[in-house]
Amino acid sequence: MCRQCAAQLTGIPQGTYSGTLQAGEAQLHLLLHLSKGADGSLRATLDSLEQGVFAIEANSASYANSSLKLELTSVGARFEGKVTPDHGIIHGSWSQGSASIPLIFRRETGAVARKPGDAIFPVEGLWQGAVETHGMRLRFQLHISHDTEGSLIAALDSLDQGSPGCPPTMSP
Numbered sequence: 001m002c003r004q005c006a007a008q009l010t011g012i013p014q015g016t017y018s019g020t021l022q023a024g025e026a027q028l029h030l031l032l033h034l035s036k037g038a039d040g041s042l043r044a045t046l047d048s049l050e051q052g053v054f055a056i057e058a059n060s061a062s063y064a065n066s067s068l069k070l071e072l073t074s075v076g077a078r079f080e081g082k083v084t085p086d087h088g089i090i091h092g093s094w095s096q097g098s099a100s101i102p103l104i105f106r107r108e109t110g111a112v113a114r115k116p117g118d119a120i121f122p123v124e125g126l127w128q129g130a131v132e133t134h135g136m137r138l139r140f141q142l143h144i145s146h147d148t149e150g151s152l153i154a155a156l157d158s159l160d161q162g163s164p165g166c167p168p169t170m171s172p
Helices: 003-009
Strands: 015-023 026-036 042-048 053-057 060-064 067-072 077-083 089-096 099-107 125-133 136-146 152-158 163-166
Touching: 015 089, 026 099, 026 125, 042 060, 042 067, 077 099
Parallel strands: none
Antiparallel strands: 015 026, 015 099, 026 042, 042 053, 060 067, 067 077, 077 089, 089 099, 125 136, 136 152, 152 163
16 A cells, blocks of 8 residues: 555544434434454445344445545445544435435444454454334344453443443343
């Protein structure tokens, strides 16, 4: 990778960002995962929670001058946005077909994000799922990490109930 390209990537936003895409009457909750690849390039995947589609790989991802651009050819979509200086919010536009819809992603802060190389346990990471019962569907997101002493820690977000970072309770 060229030095100029590497210099542009040193300050790339990383972590998990959540946003809600208002497509007509449908609301789609999206999770955008940004990370730096082994070669230093920007890597992006997207989860669409209502649709149960996870890890949609961006074919193209770039970040320069506070602008983030993503191409997701498998779903015929593009995202272009401006990243705030603290990397907390990405204001942008989702384009798919002839539609262009405003979309704001906010960085998830429920648990400390760790690079896969920092993981001690294979279960560390962000896990998502949904429970369907009695005609209701509730989406959950589980953050699993480790603390400074090497013990597993976790937090659970109930996405539909607006309850982030609930710590688990242990019973004997």
